[in-house]
Amino acid sequence: xxxxxxxxxxLAREKHFGxxxxxxxxxxxxxxxxxxxxxxxFGVLLVNRGSRFQGxxxxxxxxxxxxxxxxxDARAMRQEVHSLKHGLxxxxxxxxxxxxxxxxxxxxxxYRARHPNVQFTVYSRTSIEVLGELENLEIDAGLTxxxxxxxxxxxxxxxxxxxxxxLVAADAPLGNRETVTWAESxxxxxxxxxxxxxNRRIIEHLLRDTGVDPNIMLESDSMILLYSHVRTxxxxxVMPARLAATLGLTDTLRAIPIVEPEAxxxxxxxxxAREPMTPLTAALVAEARLIAPLLSD
Amino acid sequence: xxxxxxxxxxLAREKHFGxxxxxxxxxxxxxxxxxxxxxxxFGVLLVNRGSRFQGxxxxxxxxxxxxxxxxxDARAMRQEVHSLKHGLxxxxxxxxxxxxxxxxxxxxxxYRARHPNVQFTVYSRTSIEVLGELENLEIDAGLTxxxxxxxxxxxxxxxxxxxxxxLVAADAPLGNRETVTWAESxxxxxxxxxxxxxNRRIIEHLLRDTGVDPNIMLESDSMILLYSHVRTxxxxxVMPARLAATLGLTDTLRAIPIVEPEAxxxxxxxxxAREPMTPLTAALVAEARLIAPLLSD
DNA sequence: TCAATCGATAGGCAATTTCTATTAAAATGG
DNA sequence: CCATTTTAATAGAAATTGCCTATCGATTGA
Numbered sequence: 001x002x003x004x005x006x007x008x009x010x011l012a013r014e015k016h017f018g019x020x021x022x023x024x025x026x027x028x029x030x031x032x033x034x035x036x037x038x039x040x041x042f043g044v045l046l047v048n049r050g051s052r053f054q055g056x057x058x059x060x061x062x063x064x065x066x067x068x069x070x071x072x073d074a075r076a077m078r079q080e081v082h083s084l085k086h087g088l089x090x091x092x093x094x095x096x097x098x099x100x101x102x103x104x105x106x107x108x109x110x111y112r113a114r115h116p117n118v119q120f121t122v123y124s125r126t127s128i129e130v131l132g133e134l135e136n137l138e139i140d141a142g143l144t145x146x147x148x149x150x151x152x153x154x155x156x157x158x159x160x161x162x163x164x165x166x167l168v169a170a171d172a173p174l175g176n177r178e179t180v181t182w183a184e185s186x187x188x189x190x191x192x193x194x195x196x197x198x199n200r201r202i203i204e205h206l207l208r209d210t211g212v213d214p215n216i217m218l219e220s221d222s223m224i225l226l227y228s229h230v231r232t233x234x235x236x237x238v239m240p241a242r243l244a245a246t247l248g249l250t251d252t253l254r255a256i257p258i259v260e261p262e263a264x265x266x267x268x269x270x271x272x273a274r275e276p277m278t279p280l281t282a283a284l285v286a287e288a289r290l291i292a293p294l295l296s297d
Numbered sequence: 298x299x300x301x302x303x304x305x306x307x308l309a310r311e312k313h314f315g316x317x318x319x320x321x322x323x324x325x326x327x328x329x330x331x332x333x334x335x336x337x338x339f340g341v342l343l344v345n346r347g348s349r350f351q352g353x354x355x356x357x358x359x360x361x362x363x364x365x366x367x368x369x370d371a372r373a374m375r376q377e378v379h380s381l382k383h384g385l386x387x388x389x390x391x392x393x394x395x396x397x398x399x400x401x402x403x404x405x406x407x408y409r410a411r412h413p414n415v416q417f418t419v420y421s422r423t424s425i426e427v428l429g430e431l432e433n434l435e436i437d438a439g440l441t442x443x444x445x446x447x448x449x450x451x452x453x454x455x456x457x458x459x460x461x462x463x464l465v466a467a468d469a470p471l472g473n474r475e476t477v478t479w480a481e482s483x484x485x486x487x488x489x490x491x492x493x494x495x496n497r498r499i500i501e502h503l504l505r506d507t508g509v510d511p512n513i514m515l516e517s518d519s520m521i522l523l524y525s526h527v528r529t530x531x532x533x534x535v536m537p538a539r540l541a542a543t544l545g546l547t548d549t550l551r552a553i554p555i556v557e558p559e560a561x562x563x564x565x566x567x568x569x570a571r572e573p574m575t576p577l578t579a580a581l582v583a584e585a586r587l588i589a590p591l592l593s594d
Numbered sequence: 595t596c597a598a599t600c601g602a603t604a605g606g607c608a609a610t611t612t613c614t615a616t617t618a619a620a621a622t623g624g
Numbered sequence: 625c626c627a628t629t630t631t632a633a634t635a636g637a638a639a640t641t642g643c644c645t646a647t648c649g650a651t652t653g654a
Contacts, residue, residue, distance in 0.1 A: 001371070004298045017601055030643050032601065042378045051651045054601055059381050066374035070367055074298065077363035081339045084356050314632055327612055329633065348620045349631050596654085601649075611640070622629070 002074050007034040007065035008046070013136045015053050020267055032153055038063070039114040069274075072137055076278040083279040089117035092280050095125040095133055096143035098223045099162065099199045099239065100267050102246040106295065107159075107269070111287045118280060124221070127198040134272055140281050142146060146268040155277075158290040160295040162240040164203065165255035169233035174256065181260040183210035189217040189236040191226045203238050206263055224248075299371050302364035304331040305343070308525040309361055310433040313472055314348050335360070350422050366571075368573040369434055373575040380576040389577050392422040395520045396459065396496045396536065397564050401440060403592065404456075404566070408584045415577060431569055443565040444493055452574075455565040455586040459501065459537040459591035462552035466530035471553065471561070478557040486514040488523045488534040500535050503560055520544075528565035540576035546594035 010020035011031070021031035034173055039046050049054065056064060089285035093192050094113075096104050101124055120161050125133065127177060128235050130142035131152055166185050168175050176185060186207040193200040200219070207214040218235065220226055229235040244255040269288040307317035308328070317330035336343050338557060342485055343357035344350065362398055376387060389408075393401050405417055422430065427439035428449055443453050463482050465472050471481060483504040489498040497516070504511040505565065524544050527533040541552040566585040568578050 001300075018599090026642095027644060028601070029603080029645085032603090033642080036602090044374065044378055044382050049601070051602095051649085059378050062377060062381065063374060066377070067369060070370050070374070073363060073367050073370065077360060077367070078339065080363070081341055081356050081360060083361065085341050315630090324613060325632070326614085326634080330611080333633090346632070348618085348633090597652100598634075598654100599652075601648105601651085602650100603645105604646085607642105607644085609640105612637100613638075613640105615635085615637105617634070618632090620629100620631080622627100624625100624627085 004034045004070060005063075005071050007062055008038065008060075008067050009033050009071060009136055011047070011053070012056070013132070015055075016187070017053060024242045030255055041193060068135070072272065073273050075115070075137075076274070078278065079278045079280060087117065088115040088220065088279055090281055091119045092122060092141070092281055092284060093123075093139045094143065095123040095130045095139050095143050097127050097145070097199065097267075098193060098197060098221065099243055100143040101223065102243050103159070103267070106291055107143075107284065107287055110291065111284060115283060116130055118283075119259075126195075126196050127219065134270060137272065140278070141269055141271045142228050143267065143269060146270070148198060148202075148265065148268045151270060153273045154270040155273050156268050156270045157264050157285055157292060159288060160242065160267055161264040161291050162199075162267050163244070163262065163264045164206070164238055165238055165241050165244050166236065166251065166258050166297065167215050167227075167244055167255050168227045168236040170235065170252050172233065175254055177256055179257050179259045181210070182206050182263075183212055183260070184208050185238060185258055186212035186214040188236045189215045191218040191220070191229050191235050192216050192222075193226070194219045194221045194232045197221065199240075202263075202265060203290065204266050206258075206261075207238075298459050299368060301331045301335045302360075302368050302400075302408050304328050305335065305357075305361055305364050305439070306368060306527070308344070308350070308435055309353070310429070310435065314350060340425075350505065363375065365432070365434060369569065371573050372434075373573065375569070376575045376577060382537070384414065385412040385576055385580055387577055388416045388418060389438070389581060390418045390436045391418075391438050391440065392420040392427045392436050394424050394496065394564075395421050395438040395441070395490060395494060395518065396429065396540055399540050400456070400592075403588055404440075404581065404584055407588065408581060411584070412580060415580075423493050425493075427567070431567060434505050434569065438566055438568045438581055440564060440566055443563045443567070444481065445495060445499075445562065448567060450570045451567040452570050452582065453565050453567045454582055454589060456585060457539065457562050457563040457564055459496075459539070459559045459564050460559065461503070461535055461555045462538050462541050463533065463555055464524075464527050464536055464541055464550065464552050465533040467549050467551050469530070472551055474553055476554045476556045479503050479555055480509055481509050482535060482555055483509035483511040485533045486512045488515040488517070489513050489516050490520075490523070491516045494518065496537075499560075499562060503558075504535075534581070 007024055010023045010276060014020040014023060017031055018028045021028040022052050024031060035047060044059045045057050046063055048055050048057055094104065104122055104132040127149060130144045133155055135152060136143050146158055148219045174180050174188060192203060195201065203215060226237050231253065233252050233271045241255065249255055269285065271277060271285055304317065304321055308319045311317040311320060313323045314329055318325040319329060332344060341356040342354050342361050343360055345354055348504045401419055424441040424446060430436045431439050431451060432449060443455055463471065463477050471477050471485060489500060492498065501511060515526060523534050527534045528550065530549050538552065544550065546552055568574060568582055
């Protein structure tokens, strides 16, 4: 029964019988049969098919909702019983938006000190993907913006506020300034994240609000790629202050506060809104609540 | 998996492998094997055994807690999907304390008018049993005292307050009075419920508080039995006002308010504290909220 | 029209589940 | 103290279920 519900969850995120089967580690006929058995046991069609996956029926959507809950509870149960016997152990899977990747360490390092047997998997994802994966129980927690997109059924712990800096060589134009305006920044050729990233949309919005068309020379979904370009002193970028600080500034590279306006956005930990949480997730939320005051400015 | 968790729930309430198996419709070796498989899959012993059932281990208690939740959710899911297709249908199982049995009708009659395809099973139980059955998901809802024993993990809807009357023949001693005191009632030979019933304990307490040792001539767990005795005019009893009214008074039988003190206790609907509830249960709670104002005095 | 994609179906093998029958251990009762 | 009863575990057989490979039919797109 629970296996079948997992089939349904996989189908919801893959929207494709074959791929969903692969994710579940079974063959496509097995997954098809599993879904069909669910349908027979409920006496209702759950999936609209027409030689290909065409989404769920209304009943299917409801079952999906229950499946998330039941599968989540079953996992939490296993984890809790295991923790009772062997202490906190297992793997925490996180997804973080690229600009928050460098902050993950502030959570994982103290967590590991407390619970040395917990392993981590961290993905770099867009904020939309983070929420989708959270919804489908693909990940245990996410690090993303709390104050923009609607978050859905999650528990959120604010961690810090993202503020923006112009990263630019000291000898380049604007390189000697104490502050720059968004309008000035918009005139500099920039390296930014790709447009599917919310950080890019936020920054591009702030730049365009000045009435100037920004000049985006290079875009990537990798912060390392952006930084390695900026480090040469021949490119510039806009990035969150904490990230710039973490990446380290050379004497030729400056991170200049951008004003007018001094924009900021809240970044936080998001976990599925389940009560009770899995022990691993609960410990992560506890850790986040502990370190949040140390990060706020 | 879910079947195994049901085994565990049955074992929790029967405290006996054989009987639990029977309840689940399998043989004893099957249930034994099921529990053992759960233990193996968790890597922890769940049940203390020594040639007979000796309760659960701490881990077993935790798994039991999760099992209640998961099994409850699985049932709710089935019911909800069925309701989406065929409207509210199925069977609602209730347990009520004997003095509340006559009030069940005020809930079931309007419920049935709204949802004609729902069937009912109603048990007469002690208040302790009601809460136990609720805990183990044996019943969908209960009618019992809300203000005495601790209720546990339930949602409660107050319905009415139980007030006490001396049921006595008009030509018997005290039969002509407008009110009687508890002290006076304690001197009349009475028919009451058996001492395992909370109503009996409440009334006996009120009687004894006067300093008089009550004279309880006959006891039974059946209100019908008590009433049929009192109807002869040769016996007396103490019972809730609403119950006396429902049973009907003859011209030779009177229900006299008992004062000093004018005691009362709240009776209400209790359902498992689950969010969301099963559709059948949710509709019952809605009905209870509707009729509660009509019953309060 | 032809190839590719996608999901359903058929048939066979393997794993699992469940049953009956029996055993071992403990509790009960004379 | 011994015989009987009760209780749960075990062994082995039978049935069921689950999953895989191979294939088909339908749809899509070139």
